[in-house]
Amino acid sequence: MSKKLAALLFFAFLLVFSAAPLLAADTTLTVGQGAEPVELDPQNITDNPSEEVCFQIYEGLVGFDVVDGKLEIAPRLADKWEVSADGKTWTFHLKKGVTFHSGAPFNAEAVKKNFDRLLSGKYKRSTLFSVFLSEVKVVDDQTVQFLLSMSFGPFLHTMSHTAGIIIDPTLIDANADVKNNPSGTGPFKFKSWQKGEKITLTAFENYREGKPKMETVIFMTIPDDNSRTMMLETGELDIAERIASFEVDRLKENKDIALTIQPGMRVMYMAMNNLDPILKDVKVRQAINYAVDRESICKNILKGFARTIDSPMAFAVNGYAPVKGYTYNPEKAKALLAEAGWKPAASGKVLEKDGKKLEIKLWSPNGRYPMDMKTSEAVQAFLNEVGIDAKLSTMDWAAFLAATSKKPEENNSQLFLMGWSPSTGDSDWVLRPLFHTKEWVPGGGNRSFYSNTEVDALIDLGMTENDPDKRKEAYKKAQELIVADAAWLTLFVLDNVNGRRSNVKGLVESPLELLFVKGVTKE
Amino acid sequence: MLRFIFRRLLLLIPVLIGVSIVAFLILHLAPGDPAQMMGGIEASEADLIMLRQKFGLDRPLPVQYFMFLKGMFTGELLSLRYESPVMEVIWPRLKNTLALASVSIVIAVLIGVTAGVLSAVKRKTWMDYTATVFALLGISMPVFWWGLLLMLLFSVKLMWLPSGGMGTPLHYILPSIVLGTASAGIIARMTRSSMLDVLRQDYITTATAKGLSRRLVVGRHALRNAMIPTVTVVGLQFGQLLAGAVLTETVFSWPGVGRLLVTSILARDYPVVQTSLVLIAAFFVLVNLAVDVLYAVLDPRVRYHG
Numbered sequence: 001m002s003k004k005l006a007a008l009l010f011f012a013f014l015l016v017f018s019a020a021p022l023l024a025a026d027t028t029l030t031v032g033q034g035a036e037p038v039e040l041d042p043q044n045i046t047d048n049p050s051e052e053v054c055f056q057i058y059e060g061l062v063g064f065d066v067v068d069g070k071l072e073i074a075p076r077l078a079d080k081w082e083v084s085a086d087g088k089t090w091t092f093h094l095k096k097g098v099t100f101h102s103g104a105p106f107n108a109e110a111v112k113k114n115f116d117r118l119l120s121g122k123y124k125r126s127t128l129f130s131v132f133l134s135e136v137k138v139v140d141d142q143t144v145q146f147l148l149s150m151s152f153g154p155f156l157h158t159m160s161h162t163a164g165i166i167i168d169p170t171l172i173d174a175n176a177d178v179k180n181n182p183s184g185t186g187p188f189k190f191k192s193w194q195k196g197e198k199i200t201l202t203a204f205e206n207y208r209e210g211k212p213k214m215e216t217v218i219f220m221t222i223p224d225d226n227s228r229t230m231m232l233e234t235g236e237l238d239i240a241e242r243i244a245s246f247e248v249d250r251l252k253e254n255k256d257i258a259l260t261i262q263p264g265m266r267v268m269y270m271a272m273n274n275l276d277p278i279l280k281d282v283k284v285r286q287a288i289n290y291a292v293d294r295e296s297i298c299k300n301i302l303k304g305f306a307r308t309i310d311s312p313m314a315f316a317v318n319g320y321a322p323v324k325g326y327t328y329n330p331e332k333a334k335a336l337l338a339e340a341g342w343k344p345a346a347s348g349k350v351l352e353k354d355g356k357k358l359e360i361k362l363w364s365p366n367g368r369y370p371m372d373m374k375t376s377e378a379v380q381a382f383l384n385e386v387g388i389d390a391k392l393s394t395m396d397w398a399a400f401l402a403a404t405s406k407k408p409e410e411n412n413s414q415l416f417l418m419g420w421s422p423s424t425g426d427s428d429w430v431l432r433p434l435f436h437t438k439e440w441v442p443g444g445g446n447r448s449f450y451s452n453t454e455v456d457a458l459i460d461l462g463m464t465e466n467d468p469d470k471r472k473e474a475y476k477k478a479q480e481l482i483v484a485d486a487a488w489l490t491l492f493v494l495d496n497v498n499g500r501r502s503n504v505k506g507l508v509e510s511p512l513e514l515l516f517v518k519g520v521t522k523e
Numbered sequence: 524m525l526r527f528i529f530r531r532l533l534l535l536i537p538v539l540i541g542v543s544i545v546a547f548l549i550l551h552l553a554p555g556d557p558a559q560m561m562g563g564i565e566a567s568e569a570d571l572i573m574l575r576q577k578f579g580l581d582r583p584l585p586v587q588y589f590m591f592l593k594g595m596f597t598g599e600l601l602s603l604r605y606e607s608p609v610m611e612v613i614w615p616r617l618k619n620t621l622a623l624a625s626v627s628i629v630i631a632v633l634i635g636v637t638a639g640v641l642s643a644v645k646r647k648t649w650m651d652y653t654a655t656v657f658a659l660l661g662i663s664m665p666v667f668w669w670g671l672l673l674m675l676l677f678s679v680k681l682m683w684l685p686s687g688g689m690g691t692p693l694h695y696i697l698p699s700i701v702l703g704t705a706s707a708g709i710i711a712r713m714t715r716s717s718m719l720d721v722l723r724q725d726y727i728t729t730a731t732a733k734g735l736s737r738r739l740v741v742g743r744h745a746l747r748n749a750m751i752p753t754v755t756v757v758g759l760q761f762g763q764l765l766a767g768a769v770l771t772e773t774v775f776s777w778p779g780v781g782r783l784l785v786t787s788i789l790a791r792d793y794p795v796v797q798t799s800l801v802l803i804a805a806f807f808v809l810v811n812l813a814v815d816v817l818y819a820v821l822d823p824r825v826r827y828h829g
């Protein structure tokens with residue numbers, strides 16, 4: 001009897017609790033992120049999940065609108081702006097009547113306080129601005145001037161970056177814990193943070209564009225891809241980010257779920273050490289480019305959720321130019337290797353030169369990017385086909401970065417898989433850190449030790465020029481030269497795949513792997 | 524007894540110092556620059572120098588070790604990744620893992636001991652074979668696969684239970700079953716074999732011969748003695764659950780310390796990793812101490828002297 005009673009009680013318990021937590025209210029939006037945000041101080045964050053949450057809480061003077069999958073600079077807290085003829089003074093006219101979540105007014109003084117804080121050099125994103133920004137001056141309550149140390153072409157793009165968004169000045173004055181208790185002018189107010197689990201935001205009733213429809217927005221951390229997808233299927237999540245490619249077909253059949261698949265800004269590439277004794281020969285680098293069938297990798301390994309690209313920057317990046325690259329041609333690869341002196345050996349498939357075998361180290365992260373290890377294995381196999389013995393090895397990300405950022409004389413990298421997504425959405429933030437001679441690691445981000453004085457001059461021109469057409473022209477030439485030099489083996493642009501419940505409307509998905517939920521409704 | 528406990532607690536000190544030194548050295552010997560991990564791939568050289576100075580990463584290793592020890596005692600030790608005091612980072616997650624591991628061990632003991640006793644008493648019957656098969660399955664089933672299977676059935680198909688996160692008692696059910704499965708298997712095997720040993724003892728024959736019911740013989744006379752080795756296993760398993768919860772935490776999006784530990788290792792967040800390891804080691808030692816004390820409770824012959 002008691003056993004029966006226990007069983008009955010158990011099922012009653014299940015029935016009472018089962019449906020309840022699975023169905024959230026119509027004004028609550030639950031978003032599943034793949035990683036936990038680290039902190040919510042916009043001047044200090046370097047990770048994508050934190051940026052995404054920050055963009056719901058704060059706004060900058062300008063921001064990105066997403067138009068046809070591309071980013072366009074649009075007003076946010078500033079109504080309009082102008083730049084001086086020498087390009088060194090930017091004047092912003094601020095919106096009136098805007099308040100922060102705390103009730104503090106938004107004005108020129110608030111802007112100045114923010115940038116003074118950033119320029120203090122104590123935050124991780126300080127140098128993004130300190131390169132060009134000398135001072136921020138209050139002209140009057142609604143006008144603020146940015147005085148630059150040099151004319152800076154990507155100024156507005158940089159202002160749209162997370163580091164340029166405006167924190168409530170009362171927090172700055174109080175030296176408050178911004179990273180755990182943020183306040184801005186954005187559509188949602190910070191409510192609570194259960195570390196490791198979720199961040200809860202509530203609608204800001206005095207938002208300048210009117211109170212958002214969603215009363216509550218919850219950002220949950222769901223690290224496992226399968227679990228994230230299942231939670232979208234059960235309705236525990238309204239939105240699931242970064243759907244794994246192998247789940248897409250199954251989800252497409254589910255009419256309760258809608259998917260967005262669009263090219264992102266992350267270009268995947270095999271960086272090549274241009275100083276390496278074997279790879280310093282441009283013919284070898286070009287041969288490697290001809291040897292790898294990128295189409296096949298996109299189709300078979302990335303299941304079609306990646307698009308081949310020749311330029312080192314993604315289609316949506318401001319300044320991208322379609323340039324002529326290398327199409328799969330193993331015969332041409334072999335011919336180029338022969339011209340470089342690498343000839344078939346007496347035995348075996350691997351080419352030789354002066355009795356030395358053509359062996360190249362190929363380093364790959366594992367789990368850092370979608371299908372990274374599989375991509376590297378495919379590249380290894382393609383290289384093997386033309387007589388290059390690529391020795392594949394993997395290491396964890398910290399070790400990988402350490403090994404590839406050693407100074408030239410200690411650096412023994414050769415070929416290594418990496419990805420880059422410029423957080424400002426502008427060419428400058430691809431070409432300058434990754435290809436300028438001054439940016440060689442360890443001082444910068446140029447891990448390939450690529451150097452071309454002509455390219456350097458074009459990058460400098462693009463950085464200091466304010467005329468968009470002249471910048472585009474300079475960047476187009478730079479892209480052509482980089483591709484002709486075969487500085488990298490550029491592979492593909494990854495698609496961003498996000499899933500949502502079909503009743504979720506009005507979501508804005510940026511190619512910068514960020515979602516904006518202020519206009520979301522649930523029907 | 525009290526003196527015994529006190530002495531064992533004193534022993535914690537050298538153990539923890541040893542653990543902290545080993546953890547410190549292993550982490551610092553592994554390649555990787557924490558400043559680079561903090562600043563991200565876009566960080567400039569100036570950013571990295573600023574970060575190294577801010578967190579003392581440019582100081583000699585022995586200095587860094589003593590800074591770590593001092594920081595642990597004063598509570599001023601900061602996580603490199605979160606830039607918050609380490610205990611503020613670790614404790615909320617450790618609490619969640621402790622809660623999950625406690626529920627799991629209760630489930631594991633209930634299932635494991637019941638199955639173990641049944642298969643010993645009903646040796647070589649279908650009950651024994653079934654229990655054995657399930658115990659072996661439980662021990663060998665990969666956590667990821669088992670977790671996803673349960674989630675598919677109970678969350679996606681039947682919609683009975685939530686598939687991730689925490690908050691209600693229902694959120695505990697799937698992750699604690701998954702986390703406890705392997706332990707239940709191990710406990711079942713251990714209980715079965717020690718129960719079989721005990722059932723062969725003369726005093727059990729005596730108890731049966733003097734006319735006691737089977738239930739009383741098994742329940743009172745055999746089980747208590749058979750539990751002694753099982754208690755050791757349960758203690759060890761509890762420690763294991765705490766340290767090994769990372770996979771379950773990942774599958775069920777459980778905000779626990781296992782996931783934190785893995786993220787922190789990958790991010791080279793030295794202070795968080797070192798402190799977590801010291802805490803987990805301390806916990807392991809304390810659980811073992813509790814097991815030793817339990818021996819005395821279970822077996823009147825065991826007496827500890829100071």
